[in-house]
Amino acid sequence: MSYWTTAMRIVAKDLLSEARTREMTNAVLFFALLVLVLFSFSFQPASDEERRLASGVLWIAFLFAGVSVLDRSFLRERVNDCLDALRLTPASASALFLGKCVANVLFLLLAAVILVPLFLVFFDLSFRGDVGAWLLVLGLGMWALVVNGTFFAAMTTNVRSRELLLPLLLLPISVPALIAVVEATAVALLGEGAMRVWIQVLIAFDAIYTTLALLLFETVVEGT
Amino acid sequence: MSETLGSKALVFEGVCKTFGETVALWQVSFALGPGEIVALTGGNGAGKSTLLRVAAFLLKPTSGRVLVFGQLRPTPDVKRRIGLLAHASFLYEDLSAEENLRFYAALYALGREAEERIARVLQEVGAEDFRHRPVRTLSHGMRKRVSLARAVLSDPDLLLLDEPFSGLDVASVERTRALIVEWRRRGKALLVTTHQTELLEGIADGELVLDRGRVRSWRAPASCRSAVSPPVMERA
Numbered sequence: 001m002s003y004w005t006t007a008m009r010i011v012a013k014d015l016l017s018e019a020r021t022r023e024m025t026n027a028v029l030f031f032a033l034l035v036l037v038l039f040s041f042s043f044q045p046a047s048d049e050e051r052r053l054a055s056g057v058l059w060i061a062f063l064f065a066g067v068s069v070l071d072r073s074f075l076r077e078r079v080n081d082c083l084d085a086l087r088l089t090p091a092s093a094s095a096l097f098l099g100k101c102v103a104n105v106l107f108l109l110l111a112a113v114i115l116v117p118l119f120l121v122f123f124d125l126s127f128r129g130d131v132g133a134w135l136l137v138l139g140l141g142m143w144a145l146v147v148n149g150t151f152f153a154a155m156t157t158n159v160r161s162r163e164l165l166l167p168l169l170l171l172p173i174s175v176p177a178l179i180a181v182v183e184a185t186a187v188a189l190l191g192e193g194a195m196r197v198w199i200q201v202l203i204a205f206d207a208i209y210t211t212l213a214l215l216l217f218e219t220v221v222e223g224t
Numbered sequence: 225m226s227e228t229l230g231s232k233a234l235v236f237e238g239v240c241k242t243f244g245e246t247v248a249l250w251q252v253s254f255a256l257g258p259g260e261i262v263a264l265t266g267g268n269g270a271g272k273s274t275l276l277r278v279a280a281f282l283l284k285p286t287s288g289r290v291l292v293f294g295q296l297r298p299t300p301d302v303k304r305r306i307g308l309l310a311h312a313s314f315l316y317e318d319l320s321a322e323e324n325l326r327f328y329a330a331l332y333a334l335g336r337e338a339e340e341r342i343a344r345v346l347q348e349v350g351a352e353d354f355r356h357r358p359v360r361t362l363s364h365g366m367r368k369r370v371s372l373a374r375a376v377l378s379d380p381d382l383l384l385l386d387e388p389f390s391g392l393d394v395a396s397v398e399r400t401r402a403l404i405v406e407w408r409r410r411g412k413a414l415l416v417t418t419h420q421t422e423l424l425e426g427i428a429d430g431e432l433v434l435d436r437g438r439v440r441s442w443r444a445p446a447s448c449r450s451a452v453s454p455p456v457m458e459r460a
Contacts, residue, residue: 088282091331
């Protein structure tokens with residue numbers, strides 16, 4: 001079986017499980033929507049400076065959604081020791097990891113489809129910059145969150161205080177990517193400034209951490 | 225490695241496994257050849273499940289060697305030849321029995337024969353009637369049967385069965401016992417733990433008794449009588 005087929009089997013399995021339970025979707029949307037609603041009551045961006053702030057609010061909502069998705073990502077494998085069953089199969093550990101990452105990104109993109117329009121409505125905003133480039137930023141930013149988050153979620157899956165540990169490990173390492181996505185979103189909202197440099201930062205971040213995670217994942221899984 | 229050990233399905237040589245201060249296995253040595261059944265017995269906490277996990281490469285021994293079909297490392301080819309029925313079901317709760325097996329069949333790269341194999345193992349373990357039901361709705365005994373189907377799905381040559389009879393009704397126990405005999409006839413090597421030792425009487429070719437991680441006694445199957453001789457602990 002090819003590497004990609006294995007990864008896609010994991011994606012299909014996770015999507016099917018989620019379609020039946022909707023536990024991840026519900027949790028994600030609830031937390032992310034709560035953030036957006038609360039912030040929309042506290043300020044309405046009128047000036048450019050406030051529009052810059054709003055880009056941070058959107059990514060805080062994504063961050064909440066991301067941590068919630070990632071935290072549950074390996075819980076499915078933990079129930080009935082399914083992770084051990086995966087380790088027993090001849091499938092490549094990095095293909096399993098890639099499948100988990102793709103499934104998590106899809107969950108986050110689904111959340112984005114609902115959250116972004118609501119964000120624009122709640123804050124009375126519109127994109128003045130290049131929307132296509134921002135969609136690229138969205139994808140790269142989600143991947144940046146997910147690749148490290150999935151890695152750390154696997155690492156902490158058997159730890160008692162994993163809900164606490166996951167954000168503690170994930171957030172500091174994601175700072176460069178978070179700065180890039182917030183800045184790039186501000187550029188898209190304001191229609192001023194260059195987005196290219198932030199896209200380059202995200203591509204470099206994603207390339208480095210994806211490579212590291214793919215190389216190290218087998219060691220992490222063996223140690224669980 | 226000697227040719228004798230290389231031809232065995234499973235060889236433990238002086239295997240120790242500790243978790244911090246706790247000794248789970250201590251100087252365990254034994255061997256198991258194709259077409260043989262070894263009963264692994266002992267009280268609670270004797271180390272039976274740990275031994276099976278070490279044999280399946282899910283745990284690394286602290287010291288000593290484990291060889292599966294002559295291999296020290298879990299290569300994809302060796303993994304394909306190991307089937308483990310563990311305490312946990314290894315099944316996804318939200319998927320049906322059949323969907324679980326289909327998923328694992330894909331990971332074992334069974335390809336075109338997957339559907340035929342799934343139908344066969346479900347029929348063998350008597351799980352056809354509830355193949356479409358989500359695992360979360362199944363009783364303990366039903367789950368056990370689906371787990372067994374999962375363990376033998378890839379047609380492994382070495383079967384590690386942890387309490388295969390527990391939670392089963394009388395008819396299912398008989399069916400499982402008959403399956404174990406049939407698998408041996410097909411040349412599979414079986415290491416079976418059980419508290420119901422009477423169920424393996426007359427069919428087990430050897431017996432390994434553990435006591436607090438140490439070998440209490442070892443009755444080797446015919447093909448392994450000269451392969452490895454474990455240190456047997458003195459009776460207190």
